[in-house]
Amino acid sequence: MPNQIPSLDFNDTFLSIEHLKSCFPNHTVKVTEEDPARQVPPFRIRFPAQNAKGKKRKANEEEKPDEEDLTLVVEPHVIPNRGPYPYNQPKRNTIQFTSTQIEAIRAGMQPGLTMRSCVxxxxxxxxxxxxxxxxxxxxxxxxxxxxxxxxLRSGLDRSKYLLVKEAKIIAMTCTHAALKRHDLVELGFKYDNILMEEAAQILEIETFIPLLLQNPEDGYSRLKRWIMIGDHHQLPPVIKNMAFQKYSNMEQSLFTRFVRLGVPTVDLDAQGRARARSVERCF
Structure with missing residues (x-):
């Protein structure tokens, strides 16, 4: 192409000057630095200019290859220091690319379309x-x-796919479950177990929302387990309206109702928040 960039900086693509020469077997490599000790990567390569139009020749005259078009000018250069510490230094390539891979890298650095075969x-x-x-x-x-x-191109579509197909554990609040219930049901969201933390501080009506995030199968819910963890001796649900709090009994959670109705509970006998002496004094 006529608009190709003549000089390309390959950075750490080549491991040595011998590696560079092996990747261009049909070219003559000319290094600007004569000292072999300084012929180390990174390299900047200047490729020969390609003429868009060919030269006219006579019918009996054979076309002779231009030796200048097969000469690569290689210039070793030094990357600016990024800092005195080891973590400031960038990671360097350790893979010895083949000539075909180098050609693909070169094509990808040029403007225009680059097509690579799917090997x-x-x-x-x-x-x-x-x-x-x-x-x-x-x-x-x-x-x-x-x-x-x-x-799936958008992040939203991918997150929905992971939610329905791949996710094993999904955490959300009851309020978020109420806001996204319609979307979850339309996605075909399915689950078998519910673990509800701080159940004694959740409104009674909000407790039922996580149970209704999926469509029933053959008229039955596929929910198998519902585990409620809480402490009815601690703070109840927060109700800012005093009328609802005192006269509608909305400050009573479903967890507290079950306890008062005599539903069997499992009381934990070990804790890790406070020292044992402090717990003995409280009880």
Whole structure:
């Protein structure tokens, strides 16, 4: 292309000057630094200018290759110091790229469209040849799970996919469950267990909201376990309206109601918040 950048900084792509020469076997490499001790990466390479229009020649005249077009001017340079500490130094490449990979890197640094052949499938197939059929099936299923991230572009769609397909534990407040209930039901959200922390401080009406975040199956809820953890001796739910608090009994949580009705509870006999002497004095 006529608008190619003539000089490219390959940074730490090449491990040595020998590696650079091996990646351009058909070119003549000319190093600006004559001292071999200073011919170390990083390198800046100036490629020959490519003419967009070819020269006219006679019918009987053979075209002679231009030796100047096969000369690469290599200039070693020093990266500015980023700081005196080891963590200030950037990580350097340790992989010896092949000539084909170098050509792909060079094409990617140039303006315009760059197309690279998909050899990953062949490499993946060669790697899987040494494994059992079960391992191949597991690897294929794993790739199939990540297929959704190629189709879903927005972060919201990906988060919804993870919420429905991959998430094992989901934490939310009862208020957030009330706000997002319609969206969760439409997504086909499913769960079997609910663990409700500080259940004695939740409004009685809010306690039922997390139970209704999924559609029933065949008329029955698929919810299997509901675990409520709380202390009815501590603060009740916060009700700012005094009328609702005193006359509607809204300060009583569902957890406290169950305890007062005599529903069997499991009382924990160990704690890790305070010293044992302080607990003995309180009780």
């Amino acid at each position: 990953c499938d062949v490499w993946f197939y060669q790697c899987l040849c040494g494994f059992s059929s079960e391992a191949i099936v597991n690897a294929s299923s794993l790739l199939q799970e990540f297929r959704a991230f190629e189709l």
